Amino acid sequence: MLYTVKEVSAISHVTVKALHHYHKLGLLVPCEISEAGYRLYGAKELERLQHILFYRELEFPLEQIKELLEKEDDRLTLLLRQEQQLLQRKQRLEGVIATLRHSVTSIREGKPMNDREMFKGFETEEAWNEALKEQNQHLGQTYGMEPLQVEEGGVPDMNEQAAEAAAFMKEMADSLKAGIRHDHGQLQQAIRTHLAFMNSHGHAVSAADFAAQTRFFLSDDFHRQMLEGQQTGLAYYLCAAAEALAAAAE
Amino acid sequence: MLYTVKEVSAISHVTVKALHHYHKLGLLVPCEISEAGYRLYGAKELERLQHILFYRELEFPLEQIKELLEKEDDRLTLLLRQEQQLLQRKQRLEGVIATLRHSVTSIREGKPMNDREMFKGFETEEAWNEALKEQNQHLGQTYGMEPLQVEEGGVPDMNEQAAEAAAFMKEMADSLKAGIRHDHGQLQQAIRTHLAFMNSHGHAVSAADFAAQTRFFLSDDFHRQMLEGQQTGLAYYLCAAAEALAAAAE
DNA sequence: TCTTGACCCTCCTCTTAGGTCAGCCCTTTT
DNA sequence: AAAAGGGCTGACCTAAGAGGAGGGTCAAGA
Numbered sequence: 364m365l366y367t368v369k370e371v372s373a374i375s376h377v378t379v380k381a382l383h384h385y386h387k388l389g390l391l392v393p394c395e396i397s398e399a400g401y402r403l404y405g406a407k408e409l410e411r412l413q414h415i416l417f418y419r420e421l422e423f424p425l426e427q428i429k430e431l432l433e434k435e436d437d438r439l440t441l442l443l444r445q446e447q448q449l450l451q452r453k454q455r456l457e458g459v460i461a462t463l464r465h466s467v468t469s470i471r472e473g474k475p476m477n478d479r480e481m482f483k484g485f486e487t488e489e490a491w492n493e494a495l496k497e498q499n500q501h502l503g504q505t506y507g508m509e510p511l512q513v514e515e516g517g518v519p520d521m522n523e524q525a526a527e528a529a530a531f532m533k534e535m536a537d538s539l540k541a542g543i544r545h546d547h548g549q550l551q552q553a554i555r556t557h558l559a560f561m562n563s564h565g566h567a568v569s570a571a572d573f574a575a576q577t578r579f580f581l582s583d584d585f586h587r588q589m590l591e592g593q594q595t596g597l598a599y600y601l602c603a604a605a606e607a608l609a610a611a612a613e
Numbered sequence: 614m615l616y617t618v619k620e621v622s623a624i625s626h627v628t629v630k631a632l633h634h635y636h637k638l639g640l641l642v643p644c645e646i647s648e649a650g651y652r653l654y655g656a657k658e659l660e661r662l663q664h665i666l667f668y669r670e671l672e673f674p675l676e677q678i679k680e681l682l683e684k685e686d687d688r689l690t691l692l693l694r695q696e697q698q699l700l701q702r703k704q705r706l707e708g709v710i711a712t713l714r715h716s717v718t719s720i721r722e723g724k725p726m727n728d729r730e731m732f733k734g735f736e737t738e739e740a741w742n743e744a745l746k747e748q749n750q751h752l753g754q755t756y757g758m759e760p761l762q763v764e765e766g767g768v769p770d771m772n773e774q775a776a777e778a779a780a781f782m783k784e785m786a787d788s789l790k791a792g793i794r795h796d797h798g799q800l801q802q803a804i805r806t807h808l809a810f811m812n813s814h815g816h817a818v819s820a821a822d823f824a825a826q827t828r829f830f831l832s833d834d835f836h837r838q839m840l841e842g843q844q845t846g847l848a849y850y851l852c853a854a855a856e857a858l859a860a861a862a863e
Numbered sequence: 864t865c866t867t868g869a870c871c872c873t874c875c876t877c878t879t880a881g882g883t884c885a886g887c888c889c890t891t892t893t
Numbered sequence: 894a895a896a897a898g899g900g901c902t903g904a905c906c907t908a909a910g911a912g913g914a915g916g917g918t919c920a921a922g923a
Contacts, residue, residue, distance in 0.1 A: 369899070379900090384881055399889050400901055421709055421716075425880070442717050446710060453706045456699055459671055463696045466671075467689065527624050534623065552869090556620050619870070629871090634910055649918055650872055674908070 365395060365403040375412050390429050391415060421445060531557045532590075535604070536597050545603040546611075554608050574609035577602040615645060615653040625662050640679050641665060671695060781807045782840075785854070786847050795853040796861075804858050824859035827852040 368379045385391035386402065391412055393402040404412075411432065418428040423445060431438055531553065538550050558573060580586040580598050590598035618629045635641035636652065641662055643652040654662075661682065668678040673695060681688055781803065788800050804823070811818045818826075830840060830848050840848035 367900080378881080380881055380883085383901090388880095397889095397900095401889085402900085419880095439717065446714065446717065449706055449710050453703060453710065456703045456706065460696060460699050460703065463671055463692060463699065467692050467696065530624055530626055533626070553623055556623050617870080628910080630910055630912085633872095638909095647871095647918095651918085652871085676908095 365405055366409070368402050371404050371409065371412070374409065375416065377412065377416065385415070385425070388425055388429070390425055422449065527557070532593065532597075535601055536593055539597055539600045545600055546607040550604055551608050551611065554604060570605070570609040574602070574605040577605040615655055616659070618652050621654050621659065621662070624659065625666065627662065627666065635665070635675070638675055638679070640675055672699065782843060782847070785851055786843055789847060789850045795850055796857040800854055801858050801861065804854060820855070820859040820861075824852070824855040827855040
């Protein structure tokens with residue numbers, strides 16, 4: 364008994380288009396093509412389709428399903444890897460849902476949802492490590508003796524600065540982890556951008572000032588530990604980079 | 614202070630490409646375009662970008678983010694809806710992960726993973742109910758009213774199906790004797806597994822189809838007596854259970 | 864002033880897993 | 894013989910950008 368696309372579709376609840384698609388990908392090839400060009404599937408193909416659907420349900424990409432069906436050696440490996448990925452996604456989803464709930468209650472209570480709340484949700488996520496969280500609170504002190512005092516611009520401006528500082532630090536940490544030289548142009552540019560931002564927010568910080576500040580961080584336990592807590596070596600990397608910039612700017 | 618795309622990218626960790634994209638969508642429009650056509654963003658745009666990123670992290674599609682930022686009336690509605698969607702996705706993910714685990718242990722123990730196991734994972738999912746409904750009504754007529762009859766497919770296949778059907782019926786009979794409610798989750802799951810098995814063997818049976826079939830059994834002497842011969846009340850119990858499933862699936 | 868390198872622009876194609884026509888061919892039924 | 898209901902290919906569409914080609918712009922050093 365051979366089945367046409369429509370029939371296979373009805374049996375398996377896969378659309379005709381999907382069958383075409385699987386054929387084109389070589390994932391499910393009809394056992395026979397009629398004279399008129401019709402796709403005809405047999406029992407073996409139906410069985411294969413069931414397996415495809417099984418893996419599809421596990422959210423495997425079609426290309427990987429092909430591999431899974433072809434060579435069953437890696438099957439276990441792939442399954443385990445997939446499990447890890449799905450677990451990560453689940454973790455992430457849970458974090459996002461928590462944030463969402465928070466936002467909902469905030470709105471319900473009439474709070475307009477300010478930026479600090481907005482970014483609370485990111486703490487659990489990869490983009491904003493826990494390390495960043497504390498830093499966000501202390502970064503104001505990090506930059507100058509009293510930059511947290513908002514002279515003008517108001518609260519939103521302050522939050523913007525905290526966000527920028529956090530983002531900057533993350534970039535530095537990432538560069539460090541990526542093995543980028545402390546005097547690499549890209550990194551130097553990042554610092555310049557950061558300084559420009561600071562300057563645009565009422566904090567006059569020259570390259571030399573910044574270098575002095577980072578040297579201070581090395582000797583100050585609180586600041587150093589904060590930076591090192593985020594990424595081992597970050598305090599030193601930052602200082603080297605700042606000094607390189609100051610030397611170049613000088 | 615105005616920022617170029619690169620600078621905004623560095624501050625916000627959004628790629629330049631994404632900024633282009635947001636511009637094209639009208640989601641984030643630069644406050645100024647330089648003479649040379651450069652995009653220039655101000656503080657207000659940076660702030661808006663933060664909000665965009667917030668919602669993006671919540672997995673809102675960009676189009677909806679636009680609405681969210683434009684009119685804050687529906688904000689709560691949209692947040693709640695989004696929460697529901699994410700919760701569903703989480704549920705689904707959990708089911709899939711469980712299935713995955715099951716497959717992994719099956720393979721570890723050397724079992725070749727048979728179809729029944731394969732489809733256990735699908736029981737909880739909506740995919741297995743919704744789409745089937747209408748199409749199968751039609752199919753019941755098209756492919757005969759009695760999918761239990763093996764038209765062809767070979768003897769081993771037939772034996773397997775007969776074995777599965779017998780096992781299923783025994784489980785139903787046992788449940789009946791054990792006093793398990795017809796709408797108990799465990800029982801419903803057993804039926805779903807059975808249907809999944811049927812489907813994997815070329816017999817399209819939706820929950821509604823199955824319910825119709827069991828009703829038919831009640832009126833057909835041959836079938837009813839067969840069931841009642843196995844266990845008194847089984848035909849009725851089966852019908853009640855099937856109808857409960859169909860109602861739930863609907 | 865010229866060149867170099869880092870930016871910037873637009874436009875094009877590519878990705879997943881198919882969905883949705885449009886236009887034409889095949890099979891079955893009336 | 895014609896109508897209905899398949900089937901086929903092929904082109905274009907989706908979300909959220911990534912990657913690259915080809916070309917313009919800006920600042921710095923020689």
